[in-house]
Amino acid sequence: MSEGGSSAKVRLRGLTKCFTVRGRRVDALARIDLDIRAGEFLCIVGPSGCGKTTLLRILAGLERQTAGTIDILRENSSHGPLNSMVFQEQSIFPWLNVRDNVAFGLKAQGKGRMERYRMVEPYIRKVGLSGFEDALPHQLSGGMKQRVSIARAFATDPEMLLMDEPFAALDEQTKLILQAELLRIWDEMRKTVVYVTHSIDEAIVLADRILVMSARPGRIKEMLDIQQVFGRPREVEKVKSSAQYGELFGRVWGQLRDEVRAARNEG
Numbered sequence: 001m002s003e004g005g006s007s008a009k010v011r012l013r014g015l016t017k018c019f020t021v022r023g024r025r026v027d028a029l030a031r032i033d034l035d036i037r038a039g040e041f042l043c044i045v046g047p048s049g050c051g052k053t054t055l056l057r058i059l060a061g062l063e064r065q066t067a068g069t070i071d072i073l074r075e076n077s078s079h080g081p082l083n084s085m086v087f088q089e090q091s092i093f094p095w096l097n098v099r100d101n102v103a104f105g106l107k108a109q110g111k112g113r114m115e116r117y118r119m120v121e122p123y124i125r126k127v128g129l130s131g132f133e134d135a136l137p138h139q140l141s142g143g144m145k146q147r148v149s150i151a152r153a154f155a156t157d158p159e160m161l162l163m164d165e166p167f168a169a170l171d172e173q174t175k176l177i178l179q180a181e182l183l184r185i186w187d188e189m190r191k192t193v194v195y196v197t198h199s200i201d202e203a204i205v206l207a208d209r210i211l212v213m214s215a216r217p218g219r220i221k222e223m224l225d226i227q228q229v230f231g232r233p234r235e236v237e238k239v240k241s242s243a244q245y246g247e248l249f250g251r252v253w254g255q256l257r258d259e260v261r262a263a264r265n266e267g
């Protein structure tokens with residue numbers, strides 16, 4: 001489907017964000033034009049400080065753009081919230097057990113206790129935490145805590161999931177397992193996902209399309225179609241051992257390298 005096609009879930013036009021820090025202007029995003037398709041898994045990579053988190057926060061309605069427009073198509077049939085965000089830092093509540101953490105968004109929606117517990121059970125199962133429902137966060141590993149965050153994000157049945165480097169702090173093996181789990185859950189639900197990552201590898205494994213951003217102020221440098229190469233459903237191991245993987249890695253890094261250098265020289 002072409003950019004600007006009728007199935008755009010999100011349409012950004014000329015999106016610009018400037019911050020003022022102690023009288024000094026910081027241009028975080030500059031005139032971003034982007035269509036995010038309904039049901040796609042979009043990964044965003046870009047050098048540190050190029051505005052990735054800012055873009056997610058604007059999509060989530062947590063921050064307002066300085067200029068430009070953002071249109072989000074709402075589903076008529078949806079009962080859930082428009083979006084749900086998974087942050088890089090652990091954002092689960094230390095005083096709530098796994099079940100209550102996952103059910104937190106539903107409580108905010110006014111669902112009763114028994115209904116909440118019934119609704120979250122499949123999501124706890126999907127992320128492999130059955131048997132840990134009553135555990136408190138300090139009794140869980142880092143990977144398990146991120147699973148709680150993911151179950152919580154899916155459980156409210158949002159139209160769109162916004163994920164900011166959710167696995168960045170995890171070890172390689174845990175990351176591999178969680179990527180595969182995320183793909184499996186996403187295949188079932190087919191939500192629109194916007195996923196920020198520093199890892200080219202992770203972007204190739206997960207994405208339908210990869211958006212490469214320039215150094216600050218963040219612009220769109222390149223859009224790569226991964227879906228065309230690997231299709232769905234996708235197996236992490238197969239993708240990584242394929243010949244196309246190395247080629248794609250080279251292409252993304254080729255785009256990113258100069259931007260990372262530019263960001264370093266500036267900083």
Ligand SMILES: Nc1ncnc2c1ncn2[C@@H]1O[C@H](COP(=O)(O)OP(=O)(O)OP(=O)(O)O)[C@@H](O)[C@H]1O
Nearest residue numbers: 019020021026028047048049050051052053054055
């Ligand atoms: N609330 C804020 N006030 C002032 N400046 C901000 C604010 N939030 C972000 N910035 C600035 O905007 C720029 C983009 O920040 P952002 O956090 O979006 O980058 P990022 O691409 O997510 O970086 P990283 O990869 O390191 O997480 C940075 O220069 C940052 O200092």
Ligand SMILES: [Mg+2]
Nearest residue numbers: 052053054164
């Ligand atoms: Mg960030």
